[in-house]
Amino acid sequence: MNLNQLRNNIDDIDKQILDLFMKRMELCKSVADYKKANDLPVFQGDREKQVIDRIKVLTNDRELESGTAALFTTIMDISKILQNRKLLSDESNNTYAVPDFANARKIGCQGTSGANSETAARLIFGGKQLTFYKTFEEVFSAVQSGEIDYGVLPVHNSTEGSVNSTYDLMAKYSVYTVKEVCVEINHCLATKNNISLDDIDTVYSHPQAIAQCCDFLTAHGLKTSEYGNTATAAEMVFNSTENIAAICSVECAEKIGLHIVAENIADCSVNRTRFICIARDMQVAPDADTISVMIKIPDTEGSLYRLLTKFYVNGMNLQKIESRPLKDGSFNVMFYLDFDGKINDPAVKALMNDLAGNVEYFRFLGTFKNE
Numbered sequence: 365m366n367l368n369q370l371r372n373n374i375d376d377i378d379k380q381i382l383d384l385f386m387k388r389m390e391l392c393k394s395v396a397d398y399k400k401a402n403d404l405p406v407f408q409g410d411r412e413k414q415v416i417d418r419i420k421v422l423t424n425d426r427e428l429e430s431g432t433a434a435l436f437t438t439i440m441d442i443s444k445i446l447q448n449r450k451l452l453s454d455e456s457n458n459t460y461a462v463p464d465f466a467n468a469r470k471i472g473c474q475g476t477s478g479a480n481s482e483t484a485a486r487l488i489f490g491g492k493q494l495t496f497y498k499t500f501e502e503v504f505s506a507v508q509s510g511e512i513d514y515g516v517l518p519v520h521n522s523t524e525g526s527v528n529s530t531y532d533l534m535a536k537y538s539v540y541t542v543k544e545v546c547v548e549i550n551h552c553l554a555t556k557n558n559i560s561l562d563d564i565d566t567v568y569s570h571p572q573a574i575a576q577c578c579d580f581l582t583a584h585g586l587k588t589s590e591y592g593n594t595a596t597a598a599e600m601v602f603n604s605t606e607n608i609a610a611i612c613s614v615e616c617a618e619k620i621g622l623h624i625v626a627e628n629i630a631d632c633s634v635n636r637t638r639f640i641c642i643a644r645d646m647q648v649a650p651d652a653d654t655i656s657v658m659i660k661i662p663d664t665e666g667s668l669y670r671l672l673t674k675f676y677v678n679g680m681n682l683q684k685i686e687s688r689p690l691k692d693g694s695f696n697v698m699f700y701l702d703f704d705g706k707i708n709d710p711a712v713k714a715l716m717n718d719l720a721g722n723v724e725y726f727r728f729l730g731t732f733k734n735e
Contacts, residue, residue, distance in 0.1 A: 392443040396450035406447045412440055442677050448714035457708040460648040463542045465489055470512040472503050478616030479595035480547055484639035485516040487545045500529050504537040507642050515642045522636045524575045531688050531700055541656050541730030543641040551577055551630045554622035555609045556602055568597040569611035577611055580629040598622060648707055652731040659699045660725035678715050680704055707731050
Protein backbone atom coordinates (compact mmCIF):
# COMPACT_ATOMS: atom_id res chain seq x y z
CA MET A 365 0.00 0.00 0.00
CA ASN A 366 1.53 3.35 -1.04
CA LEU A 367 1.41 6.66 0.83
CA ASN A 368 -1.58 8.01 -1.13
CA GLN A 369 -3.59 4.89 -0.38
CA LEU A 370 -2.73 5.15 3.32
CA ARG A 371 -3.82 8.79 3.35
CA ASN A 372 -7.06 7.94 1.56
CA ASN A 373 -7.80 5.30 4.18
CA ILE A 374 -7.13 7.84 6.93
CA ASP A 375 -9.50 10.30 5.21
CA ASP A 376 -12.21 7.64 5.13
CA ILE A 377 -11.75 6.91 8.84
CA ASP A 378 -11.78 10.66 9.63
CA LYS A 379 -15.16 10.93 7.90
CA GLN A 380 -16.50 8.07 9.97
CA ILE A 381 -15.18 9.71 13.15
CA LEU A 382 -16.81 13.01 12.13
CA ASP A 383 -20.15 11.31 11.42
CA LEU A 384 -20.06 9.61 14.83
CA PHE A 385 -19.02 12.87 16.49
CA MET A 386 -22.01 14.69 14.99
CA LYS A 387 -24.33 11.91 16.16
CA ARG A 388 -22.86 12.17 19.66
CA MET A 389 -23.44 15.92 19.72
CA GLU A 390 -27.09 15.42 18.73
CA LEU A 391 -27.49 13.07 21.66
CA CYS A 392 -25.86 15.66 23.89
CA LYS A 393 -28.53 18.16 22.88
CA SER A 394 -31.15 15.68 24.00
CA VAL A 395 -29.27 15.25 27.28
CA ALA A 396 -29.33 19.04 27.68
CA ASP A 397 -33.11 19.08 27.15
CA TYR A 398 -33.49 16.40 29.82
CA LYS A 399 -31.26 18.23 32.29
CA LYS A 400 -33.14 21.46 31.67
CA ALA A 401 -36.51 19.77 32.23
CA ASN A 402 -35.28 18.11 35.42
CA ASP A 403 -33.17 20.99 36.72
CA LEU A 404 -29.91 19.01 36.64
CA PRO A 405 -26.41 20.53 36.40
CA VAL A 406 -24.42 20.27 33.17
CA PHE A 407 -21.30 19.06 34.92
CA GLN A 408 -21.50 15.71 36.66
CA GLY A 409 -18.01 14.71 37.74
CA ASP A 410 -18.77 11.05 38.47
CA ARG A 411 -20.15 10.52 34.98
CA GLU A 412 -17.07 12.10 33.40
CA LYS A 413 -14.70 9.91 35.43
CA GLN A 414 -16.69 6.80 34.51
CA VAL A 415 -16.41 7.60 30.81
CA ILE A 416 -12.65 8.23 30.94
CA ASP A 417 -11.98 5.11 33.03
CA ARG A 418 -14.00 3.01 30.58
CA ILE A 419 -12.17 4.49 27.59
CA LYS A 420 -8.79 3.72 29.12
CA VAL A 421 -9.82 0.09 29.65
CA LEU A 422 -11.12 -0.20 26.09
CA THR A 423 -7.94 1.29 24.63
CA ASN A 424 -5.95 -1.93 25.19
CA ASP A 425 -2.72 -0.09 24.49
CA ARG A 426 -0.98 1.57 27.42
CA GLU A 427 0.96 3.89 25.12
CA LEU A 428 -2.33 5.32 23.77
CA GLU A 429 -4.27 5.53 27.04
CA SER A 430 -3.34 9.16 27.72
CA GLY A 431 -4.12 10.05 24.10
CA THR A 432 -7.58 8.49 24.12
CA ALA A 433 -8.29 10.04 27.54
CA ALA A 434 -7.36 13.48 26.13
CA LEU A 435 -9.50 12.88 23.03
CA PHE A 436 -12.62 11.94 24.96
CA THR A 437 -12.04 14.60 27.62
CA THR A 438 -12.04 17.18 24.82
CA ILE A 439 -15.20 15.67 23.33
CA MET A 440 -16.91 15.90 26.72
CA ASP A 441 -15.75 19.50 27.17
CA ILE A 442 -17.28 20.33 23.78
CA SER A 443 -20.45 18.56 24.91
CA LYS A 444 -20.62 20.66 28.09
CA ILE A 445 -20.23 23.87 26.10
CA LEU A 446 -23.02 22.74 23.77
CA GLN A 447 -25.26 21.83 26.69
CA ASN A 448 -24.64 25.17 28.41
CA ARG A 449 -25.60 27.01 25.23
CA LYS A 450 -28.78 24.93 25.04
CA LEU A 451 -29.67 25.52 28.70
CA LEU A 452 -29.06 29.27 28.46
CA SER A 453 -30.71 29.77 25.06
CA ASP A 454 -34.02 30.93 26.50
CA GLU A 455 -32.51 33.40 28.94
CA SER A 456 -33.07 37.08 28.21
CA ASN A 457 -30.18 39.52 28.15
CA ASN A 458 -29.25 41.05 31.47
CA THR A 459 -29.19 44.79 31.86
CA TYR A 460 -26.30 46.50 33.61
CA ALA A 461 -25.44 49.98 34.81
CA VAL A 462 -23.40 52.00 32.31
CA PRO A 463 -20.23 53.81 33.48
CA ASP A 464 -21.02 57.46 34.10
CA PHE A 465 -17.60 59.04 33.72
CA ALA A 466 -19.04 62.43 32.79
CA ASN A 467 -20.81 62.83 36.12
CA ALA A 468 -18.22 61.15 38.32
CA ARG A 469 -17.37 63.30 41.31
CA LYS A 470 -14.72 61.34 43.19
CA ILE A 471 -11.79 59.85 41.25
CA GLY A 472 -8.56 58.52 42.67
CA CYS A 473 -5.14 57.31 41.53
CA GLN A 474 -1.79 56.54 43.09
CA GLY A 475 1.07 59.04 43.25
CA THR A 476 0.94 62.78 42.90
CA SER A 477 0.26 65.36 40.23
CA GLY A 478 2.39 64.65 37.18
CA ALA A 479 2.23 60.86 37.56
CA ASN A 480 1.42 58.71 34.54
CA SER A 481 -1.66 57.59 36.46
CA GLU A 482 -2.86 61.18 36.33
CA THR A 483 -2.35 61.22 32.57
CA ALA A 484 -4.45 58.04 32.29
CA ALA A 485 -7.16 59.50 34.54
CA ARG A 486 -7.27 62.65 32.41
CA LEU A 487 -7.93 60.55 29.31
CA ILE A 488 -11.08 59.25 31.01
CA PHE A 489 -12.22 62.11 33.22
CA GLY A 490 -10.75 65.23 31.62
CA GLY A 491 -10.08 68.06 34.03
CA LYS A 492 -12.05 66.67 36.98
CA GLN A 493 -10.46 66.90 40.42
CA LEU A 494 -8.40 63.86 41.40
CA THR A 495 -7.53 62.44 44.80
CA PHE A 496 -4.01 61.05 45.04
CA TYR A 497 -3.16 58.10 47.27
CA LYS A 498 0.23 56.87 48.48
CA THR A 499 -0.26 53.24 47.45
CA PHE A 500 -2.18 51.12 44.94
CA GLU A 501 -3.91 49.37 47.84
CA GLU A 502 -5.27 52.66 49.17
CA VAL A 503 -6.90 53.25 45.77
CA PHE A 504 -8.51 49.79 45.79
CA SER A 505 -9.69 50.25 49.37
CA ALA A 506 -11.17 53.66 48.59
CA VAL A 507 -13.12 52.27 45.63
CA GLN A 508 -14.44 49.27 47.56
CA SER A 509 -15.54 51.41 50.52
CA GLY A 510 -17.28 53.95 48.29
CA GLU A 511 -14.91 56.75 49.28
CA ILE A 512 -14.33 57.36 45.56
CA ASP A 513 -16.41 56.46 42.51
CA TYR A 514 -13.54 55.30 40.31
CA GLY A 515 -9.88 54.43 40.66
CA VAL A 516 -7.20 54.38 37.94
CA LEU A 517 -4.21 52.03 38.15
CA PRO A 518 -1.48 50.66 35.84
CA VAL A 519 -1.87 47.02 34.91
CA HIS A 520 0.54 46.19 32.06
CA ASN A 521 3.57 47.71 30.35
CA SER A 522 4.63 46.91 26.79
CA THR A 523 8.28 46.54 27.86
CA GLU A 524 8.25 45.04 31.35
CA GLY A 525 4.91 43.20 31.36
CA SER A 526 2.39 43.02 34.16
CA VAL A 527 2.22 45.30 37.18
CA ASN A 528 2.04 42.43 39.66
CA SER A 529 0.82 44.44 42.64
CA THR A 530 -2.30 45.48 40.72
CA TYR A 531 -3.15 41.85 39.92
CA ASP A 532 -2.61 40.81 43.54
CA LEU A 533 -4.94 43.55 44.74
CA MET A 534 -7.61 42.58 42.21
CA ALA A 535 -7.75 39.23 44.00
CA LYS A 536 -7.98 40.89 47.41
CA TYR A 537 -10.67 43.51 46.74
CA SER A 538 -14.21 43.19 45.37
CA VAL A 539 -14.13 45.68 42.52
CA TYR A 540 -14.76 45.59 38.77
CA THR A 541 -12.76 46.78 35.80
CA VAL A 542 -14.96 49.10 33.73
CA LYS A 543 -12.53 50.76 31.32
CA GLU A 544 -9.01 50.53 29.96
CA VAL A 545 -6.78 53.25 28.50
CA CYS A 546 -3.26 53.22 27.08
CA VAL A 547 -0.63 55.88 27.84
CA GLU A 548 2.59 56.53 25.94
CA ILE A 549 5.42 56.58 28.48
CA ASN A 550 8.34 58.98 27.90
CA HIS A 551 10.85 58.48 30.69
CA CYS A 552 13.47 61.09 31.44
CA LEU A 553 16.21 61.43 34.04
CA ALA A 554 15.71 64.54 36.13
CA THR A 555 17.60 66.29 38.93
CA LYS A 556 16.98 69.29 41.16
CA ASN A 557 20.07 71.11 39.98
CA ASN A 558 21.96 71.08 36.70
CA ILE A 559 24.45 68.34 37.53
CA SER A 560 26.17 65.82 35.25
CA LEU A 561 25.47 62.10 35.09
CA ASP A 562 28.76 61.42 36.83
CA ASP A 563 27.71 63.43 39.88
CA ILE A 564 24.42 61.56 40.45
CA ASP A 565 24.63 59.31 43.52
CA THR A 566 21.33 57.41 43.23
CA VAL A 567 18.38 57.29 40.84
CA TYR A 568 14.92 56.86 42.39
CA SER A 569 11.75 55.66 40.71
CA HIS A 570 9.03 53.03 40.63
CA PRO A 571 10.55 49.54 40.03
CA GLN A 572 8.75 49.24 36.68
CA ALA A 573 10.27 52.50 35.46
CA ILE A 574 13.74 51.43 36.63
CA ALA A 575 13.37 48.12 34.79
CA GLN A 576 12.18 49.89 31.64
CA CYS A 577 15.35 52.04 31.62
CA CYS A 578 17.80 49.28 32.55
CA ASP A 579 20.07 49.72 29.50
CA PHE A 580 20.57 53.44 30.09
CA LEU A 581 21.18 53.03 33.80
CA THR A 582 23.64 50.19 33.29
CA ALA A 583 25.52 52.02 30.54
CA HIS A 584 26.13 55.00 32.85
CA GLY A 585 26.79 52.95 35.98
CA LEU A 586 23.96 54.57 37.92
CA LYS A 587 22.87 53.13 41.26
CA THR A 588 19.10 52.83 41.70
CA SER A 589 16.61 52.71 44.53
CA GLU A 590 12.92 51.81 44.28
CA TYR A 591 10.27 54.38 45.11
CA GLY A 592 6.48 54.13 45.22
CA ASN A 593 5.75 56.18 42.13
CA THR A 594 7.61 58.08 39.40
CA ALA A 595 5.97 61.39 40.31
CA THR A 596 6.48 61.04 44.07
CA ALA A 597 10.10 60.12 43.36
CA ALA A 598 10.44 63.34 41.35
CA GLU A 599 8.82 65.28 44.19
CA MET A 600 11.24 63.73 46.68
CA VAL A 601 14.23 64.68 44.51
CA PHE A 602 12.98 68.29 44.29
CA ASN A 603 12.79 68.50 48.09
CA SER A 604 16.20 66.90 48.64
CA THR A 605 19.59 68.58 49.03
CA GLU A 606 21.50 65.49 47.83
CA ASN A 607 22.81 64.75 44.34
CA ILE A 608 20.04 62.34 43.42
CA ALA A 609 17.82 61.93 40.38
CA ALA A 610 14.41 60.57 39.46
CA ILE A 611 13.05 58.71 36.47
CA CYS A 612 9.74 60.33 35.61
CA SER A 613 7.83 61.72 32.67
CA VAL A 614 8.99 64.91 30.95
CA GLU A 615 5.67 66.55 31.87
CA CYS A 616 6.17 65.66 35.53
CA ALA A 617 9.73 67.02 35.61
CA GLU A 618 8.66 70.28 33.99
CA LYS A 619 5.65 70.63 36.27
CA ILE A 620 7.69 70.15 39.45
CA GLY A 621 10.58 72.27 38.18
CA LEU A 622 13.33 69.66 37.82
CA HIS A 623 16.25 69.86 35.41
CA ILE A 624 16.05 67.21 32.66
CA VAL A 625 19.42 65.51 32.31
CA ALA A 626 18.35 63.04 29.57
CA GLU A 627 15.15 62.27 27.68
CA ASN A 628 13.82 59.09 26.04
CA ILE A 629 15.90 56.82 28.26
CA ALA A 630 13.63 53.75 28.09
CA ASP A 631 15.08 50.58 26.55
CA CYS A 632 12.38 50.53 23.87
CA SER A 633 11.45 53.59 21.82
CA VAL A 634 7.77 52.57 21.93
CA ASN A 635 6.92 52.26 25.61
CA ARG A 636 3.24 52.10 26.54
CA THR A 637 1.36 51.28 29.73
CA ARG A 638 -2.22 50.10 30.03
CA PHE A 639 -4.28 51.48 32.89
CA ILE A 640 -7.55 50.12 34.20
CA CYS A 641 -10.40 52.07 35.72
CA ILE A 642 -12.12 50.23 38.58
CA ALA A 643 -15.51 50.70 40.24
CA ARG A 644 -17.23 49.13 43.25
CA ASP A 645 -20.23 47.91 41.25
CA MET A 646 -20.37 46.09 37.95
CA GLN A 647 -20.78 48.50 35.03
CA VAL A 648 -20.85 47.69 31.33
CA ALA A 649 -20.10 50.20 28.59
CA PRO A 650 -22.08 49.68 25.36
CA ASP A 651 -18.85 49.13 23.39
CA ALA A 652 -17.26 46.73 25.93
CA ASP A 653 -15.71 43.86 23.96
CA THR A 654 -13.29 42.27 26.44
CA ILE A 655 -14.08 40.01 29.38
CA SER A 656 -11.74 39.72 32.37
CA VAL A 657 -11.89 36.79 34.78
CA MET A 658 -9.88 35.24 37.61
CA ILE A 659 -9.54 31.45 37.80
CA LYS A 660 -7.92 28.76 39.93
CA ILE A 661 -7.72 25.40 38.22
CA PRO A 662 -7.17 21.98 39.81
CA ASP A 663 -3.56 20.91 40.26
CA THR A 664 -4.09 17.87 38.07
CA GLU A 665 -2.74 16.52 34.81
CA GLY A 666 -4.13 18.33 31.77
CA SER A 667 -6.12 20.97 33.68
CA LEU A 668 -4.47 23.93 31.90
CA TYR A 669 -4.87 22.22 28.53
CA ARG A 670 -8.57 21.75 29.24
CA LEU A 671 -8.96 25.38 30.26
CA LEU A 672 -7.39 26.66 27.03
CA THR A 673 -9.42 24.18 24.96
CA LYS A 674 -12.65 25.78 26.18
CA PHE A 675 -11.68 29.09 24.56
CA TYR A 676 -10.62 27.43 21.33
CA VAL A 677 -13.86 25.44 21.10
CA ASN A 678 -15.86 28.64 21.59
CA GLY A 679 -13.83 30.51 18.97
CA MET A 680 -12.79 33.13 21.52
CA ASN A 681 -9.43 34.84 21.38
CA LEU A 682 -7.45 34.92 24.61
CA GLN A 683 -5.87 38.36 24.68
CA LYS A 684 -3.87 37.77 27.83
CA ILE A 685 -3.21 35.13 30.46
CA GLU A 686 -1.30 35.98 33.62
CA SER A 687 -0.51 33.92 36.70
CA ARG A 688 0.21 35.05 40.25
CA PRO A 689 1.15 32.93 43.28
CA LEU A 690 -1.58 32.38 45.87
CA LYS A 691 0.82 33.32 48.69
CA ASP A 692 -0.53 30.57 50.92
CA GLY A 693 2.70 28.60 51.23
CA SER A 694 1.90 26.41 48.25
CA PHE A 695 3.18 26.75 44.70
CA ASN A 696 -0.34 27.08 43.31
CA VAL A 697 -1.30 30.07 41.20
CA MET A 698 -4.30 32.16 40.26
CA PHE A 699 -4.83 32.82 36.57
CA TYR A 700 -6.06 36.14 35.20
CA LEU A 701 -7.51 35.99 31.71
CA ASP A 702 -8.74 38.64 29.27
CA PHE A 703 -10.62 37.38 26.22
CA ASP A 704 -12.70 38.72 23.36
CA GLY A 705 -16.43 38.76 23.99
CA LYS A 706 -19.53 40.70 24.93
CA ILE A 707 -21.18 39.97 28.25
CA ASN A 708 -24.61 39.16 26.76
CA ASP A 709 -23.30 36.99 23.92
CA PRO A 710 -24.83 33.48 24.36
CA ALA A 711 -21.44 31.88 23.66
CA VAL A 712 -19.82 34.02 26.37
CA LYS A 713 -22.58 33.12 28.82
CA ALA A 714 -22.11 29.43 28.04
CA LEU A 715 -18.36 29.66 28.53
CA MET A 716 -18.67 31.59 31.80
CA ASN A 717 -21.21 29.08 33.08
CA ASP A 718 -18.92 26.22 32.12
CA LEU A 719 -15.91 27.83 33.80
CA ALA A 720 -17.82 28.61 36.98
CA GLY A 721 -18.87 24.97 37.30
CA ASN A 722 -15.61 23.28 36.35
CA VAL A 723 -12.75 25.12 38.06
CA GLU A 724 -11.80 25.38 41.72
CA TYR A 725 -12.39 29.12 41.86
CA PHE A 726 -13.96 31.54 39.39
CA ARG A 727 -14.60 35.27 39.58
CA PHE A 728 -15.76 37.74 36.98
CA LEU A 729 -13.53 40.84 37.10
CA GLY A 730 -15.23 43.10 34.60
CA THR A 731 -15.70 44.00 30.97
CA PHE A 732 -14.35 46.91 28.97
CA LYS A 733 -13.37 48.14 25.51
CA ASN A 734 -9.96 46.84 24.46
CA GLU A 735 -7.77 49.85 23.65
